Amino acid sequence: MQPLRKSLLPTVLGLLMIFTASASASDKPDHLLTVMTSDSGATQTMALVLTSHYVKRGGSAQILLCDQAAELALQAEPTESEVYKPAPGSAHDLLGRVMKAGVGVEVCAIFLPNREADADDLRDGIGVARPDAIAEQMADPNTRLFTH
Numbered sequence: 001m002q003p004l005r006k007s008l009l010p011t012v013l014g015l016l017m018i019f020t021a022s023a024s025a026s027d028k029p030d031h032l033l034t035v036m037t038s039d040s041g042a043t044q045t046m047a048l049v050l051t052s053h054y055v056k057r058g059g060s061a062q063i064l065l066c067d068q069a070a071e072l073a074l075q076a077e078p079t080e081s082e083v084y085k086p087a088p089g090s091a092h093d094l095l096g097r098v099m100k101a102g103v104g105v106e107v108c109a110i111f112l113p114n115r116e117a118d119a120d121d122l123r124d125g126i127g128v129a130r131p132d133a134i135a136e137q138m139a140d141p142n143t144r145l146f147t148h
Contacts, residue, residue, distance in 0.1 A: 032051060034047055065106070
């Protein structure tokens with residue numbers, strides 16, 4: 001009986017490792033951090049559409065706008081605000097829609113200090129990100145990072 005136990009032990013341990021790996025592989029992140037830097041309207045639109053669909057499927061999301069993409073955070077809609085079909089509006093419009101769906105939006109901490117603007121120039125509901133809070137989200141294994 002002893003030899004049978006010795007031969008079963010590696011098999012049982014192997015199966016246990018397989019089932020444990022399968023269980024952890026099915027654990028998907030449930031939070032999406034979308035970091036947008038692009039000035040391309042098409043890229044911004046697609047990032048917002050995908051973030052919106054992620055939220056509709058039950059995930060939570062936050063958007064960090066940096067560099068040229070942070071212009072979307074300003075109250076005034078950009079003069080060249082193009083609509084890319086089949087999206088239901090411009091990137092500026094879509095940002096407002098995802099915010100209404102509960103997605104938090106912030107500009108990077110260096111956006112306002114490096115331009116002639118302040119927090120009063122941001123759209124209602126958009127704040128300024130704290131680097132430590134963003135870094136904490138990025139380090140969280142339940143966060144998926146999505147950059148554009």
